[in-house]
Amino acid sequence: MSTIRIPFGPQHPALEEPINFIFEVEEEKVVNVTPRLGYIHRGIEKLAENRTYLQNVYLAERICGICSFAHAACYSQAVEELLGTEVPEKARFIRTIIGEMERVQNHYLWLGLTAKEMGFETLFMYAWRDREKMLEILELISGKRVNYGVNTIGGVRCDISSEMLEEIKDKLHQLEERAKYYKSVCTKDQTILKRTVDVGILAPRDALKLCAVGPTLRASGVARDVRSDYPYAAYGEVPLRVVTYKGCDVSSRILVRIDEIPVSIGIVEYALENLPIGPIRVRVPRVVPEGEAVSLVEAPRGEDLHYLRSDGSEKPARLKVRAPTLANLPALCKMLVDVNIADIPVVIAGIDPCIACAERVIMIDVESKKRKMWSGEELRRYAIEWYQKR
């Protein structure tokens, strides 16, 4: 039995965080995985030390295109803590609303991508079409579909007026209905079940030892969610249900996210119903007194951490960012062991990475030293055909 090493140098059609995996395989199964990042390392933490606190809100927003609001909120909260600023109540509610809208938008996007991995082009198109409804709401409120620019230090920059409410509520209702449809598909369709149930197993003990976060952790039955554990914004005041599933497989990871959609919509509806009156921001000084703060938010992919240290000047002494995907990489490597090569794309997609599937795969036969190149599409097609034969 020969062990073959497969470098997996991926790219994604819509998201562009390339990552490299080296797979060691025996026959059809993966025996070891090594991650190699760095393709999209932009040196943001160093840049942050050379920019003012306000400029860094814009930088934080661009750490990730999909978790953009989460990062900006996490960062702003850290600065506000150092300033001793209390953000107005209305701003906390709006942060909660936009954060949950971002979550829904992300989960729809991700659902489409995962469906695409399994060859469900139609489901992918449906999910992305449905996602548009949320993007329209976000554009109504902020003027942008992504990178909303809603957060600022001291509150938010966009208000939600009563004129917007009818359109928002109508679209939220549609999104909630569509989620029911997707749940039905993902729990009943035989092909999806075959490719996701008992695939990519991550036992709860491993999930914890490997420090997984977010839906990836919750799909292994562990009820940890920053919104519930360390409430921020208005999360202490809105109805929140932490969704867990015990399957520990890709199917569970799908179901956690689908179930989170109505929870998020419920939070948004409640927050809109109970939206406080008042200002949406307070003015803050440019200079931040000495101190340190750790800010945590539950981004769509899981726990996001920003550590901020100030030295009494206009620029941070240190900004450290730990985005959720990095936390889930060791768990991903663990769940990839013992899967079939054909399962690789779906298992990777299952952690909802800020990086995704293969653009090209090089298969090296260790014994004959022959190299063969596969494109990401060929790998996807191989996986679909492999499952059709079973």
Add this chain to the structure above:
Amino acid sequence: MASRAPKFDLERFGILVKGSPRHADILAVTGPVTRQTRSRLLRIYGQMPEPKYVIAIGSCAVSGAPFIGSYNVYEGVDKVLPVDVYVGGCPPRPEAIIHGVLGLIGKIRSGKDDDK
């Protein structure tokens, strides 16, 4: 680093997203070019058959912004490859990207690539 052109109904203009550079006419680069991706980008560009074109999509592909000054980011794709069309925006709206792609196709069709 190569990305496929986004699926904003570009297919209705006769544009397909291809998985392999060997089958592509246009290389769409989104996002900032880092040191690590530079060599891969050059390799992918090298594998494309002539005539070939490059679109830089998004402010970071156009100029490196907001990461200018970083130790790991080039100030635009054109520091690495010849660029035919620049589409600014952070991110650019789908309409802007389509406008850029169609603009490039117009440029190709009108023969303005004679000096390539």
Add this chain to the structure above:
Amino acid sequence: MMISSLIKRILGKDAQEILSPREGRLFIRISREKLRESVKRLAELEGFSHLSTITGVDTGSEIELIYHLSHRDALVSLRVFVSKEAAAVPTIVDLIPGASLYEREVHDLFGVRFDGNTDLSPLLLPDDWPEDIHPLRQEWSLERINERMREK
């Protein structure tokens, strides 16, 4: 706060300084020698779930390492100081396997060694990155790094 007194009891004299700037946050200073023991005791607490990350900070004279440990009731940040010349601490990957990528990241950006971690290969920096440049150390300003890379 209950969690604060619980941790004081568990760490005892090893906890050199305990700060709680707000509810749900604890910052505790410990010595390098007591790092592993402290991490082990905290990780065994009921209610502990995971290591969120390891933050490195260049204070000018030293490298400060902050281990952010997530407990249900508080985020407990353990801090350790090492000299810049001999920047090394024992690894904790055997205690918390999920620490692997965080140690690699700090090694990349600060040049800190994590003794006992057999894989400190580059995580974020490019393959051709000079070994002596640790970008988040203060002596490496953006200008200085860019100038050095131009010379290549």
